[in-house]
Amino acid sequence: MIRIVNLRHRIIDIPDLAVDASHIAVIGPNGSGKTTLLAVCSGIEEPSAGTVRLSGRPPSAVRIGWVGEFPDRALLFSRVYDEIASSPRFRHRSCPETDERVRAVAGTIGILHLLDKKISALSGGEKALVALAAADVDDPEVLILDEADSHLDAGTTARIQSAVRKSTAVHVLWCTQSMDLAASADYVIFMAGGTIRHHGTPEEVFAQLEETCFYPTMWRIRR
Template sequence: MIRITDLRHRLLDVPDLAVDARHIAVIGPNGSGKTTLLSVCSGIEAPEAGSVRLLGRPPSAVKVGWVGEFPDRTLLFSRVYDEIAATPRFRHLPCPETDRMVRAAAGVVGIPHLLGKKIPALSGGEKALVALAAACAGDPEVLVLDEADSHLDGVTAERVRRVVQESAAAHVLWCTQSMDVAATADYVLFMENGRVRHHGTPEEVFSALEETCFYPTIWRVCR
């Protein structure tokens, strides 16, 4: 369960929201507060007022994996192996356990061949996959993706979607500009001017957005 109560932070104004779904898509126009909401839910930012609870706990007490839109801004280490190993190392796990987690995460994402590479030499898509592997290496309870698919080619974007779907995380919060991706979620939040204007199943939310640019293209073709 994700529970938000009396949240006020920058432009955010979310009086009460409870979501008990695994894959939650966050959509809306630019500047609507999507990234800010994800930052608060992930614990990157503390709310000015109100509270957020993930699985009954504050974000700081939950294992959260974060994948941002621009990996160059979030990747901290020069070598792929070290980037993926960061979370288990920060938890002071033994070296053999850290190595197991790194290789398992790289295998899930499909990048074992990149473990010895230098990050500056990677393509943008490869960096996105490294960021995803790093997020998954900590066995996150909640996985947060902030438009992680925005600048990817179709093949890489599909790989990201597959990894996210197969993740063991209890909740996936995915801010995306792809309404076709959002339409596959269990639950959708549509944000505007810092508020959650619509929320519910994809059918419930997109029925209110049918005359807008936020209606899934695949639905226009197939329905």
Template sequence: MIRIAGLRHRVLDIPDLALEARQIAVIGENGSGKTTLLEVCAGIEEPGEGTVRFLDHPTSAVKVGWVGEFPDRTLLFSRVYDEIASSPRFRHRSCSETDGRVRAAAERVGIPHLLKRSVATLSGGEKALVALAAAVADDPDLLILDEADSHLDAGTAERVRGVVRESTAAHVLWCTQSMETAAGADYLLFMAAGAVRHHGTPEEVFSLLEETCFYPTLWRMLR
């Protein structure tokens, strides 16, 4: 369970929220606080007030995998292999275990052919897949994706969704602009002005957004 209590940080104002579902999509207008919420949940930012706990632990005490909208801002190493190896190395895995995790993550994401490449030579989509492989290489407890699918072609976006579905993470938080992706989540948060205005299953939340641009296009065609 992810439990948020008395959270006030920058634009955020979330008095109480308990999330038990595995895959949780976060949607809303730009500036509504989605990224800030994800950064607080990831432990990237320390909240001004309140707490975020994961399975009754602070997020600083659990393994978090992060994939951002712009991988160029978060990729740290010049070689693909070293980027994917960063999490197991930071956790002092042995060389053989680290190598196994790197190769397994690359296979899972479909990029074993990129392991020897320089990050600088990759396309934007390839960099996003490398960031995803790095995020899942050490089997995080909490996997967070901040609009990681925003600039991907349809094939690459579907590959990302497949890796997320197969992830061993207990919870996945995914901020997305794709309402079709959000519709496939177990639970949905709709944010506005720093608050969670609606939350529930996709069916419950989208029923309240039917006359807005947030209603999934495919659902609109079928209704």
């Protein structure tokens, strides 16, 4: 359960929200507060007022994986293997367990062949896949993606979506500009002007957005 009460921070003002869903899409126009909401939910930023609870705990007490809009800016190591292994090493996991985790998540995402490559030699899409692997390698309880698909081709986005679906995270929060991707979520949050205007199942939310640009293209085609 994600529970937000009287949250105020920068532009956002959310009096009350309770979401008990696995895959949650956060959508809305630019400047609506989506990234700020994710930053507070991840613990990157402390709210000015109010509380956020993830499974009854503050973000600081929860294992959280984060992938930002420009994943290459967050990659710290020169080799792919070392980047993915950084989290389990930080948690002092044994070398055999770390290696097992790295190879398991790389296999799930389909980047085993990249493990020995230099980060600098990768394409933008490959860097995004490495960033996702690094975020998911240590079994996060919550996985957060802040427009991680914004600069990717359709094929790479589909690979990320498939890998995210296989994550063991209790909650996945994905801010996206793709309404078709959002339509595949279990729950959708639509933000505008720092507040949550609509939230619910994709069918419930997009019914309110049918005459806007925030309506899934594939749904329009099927009508």
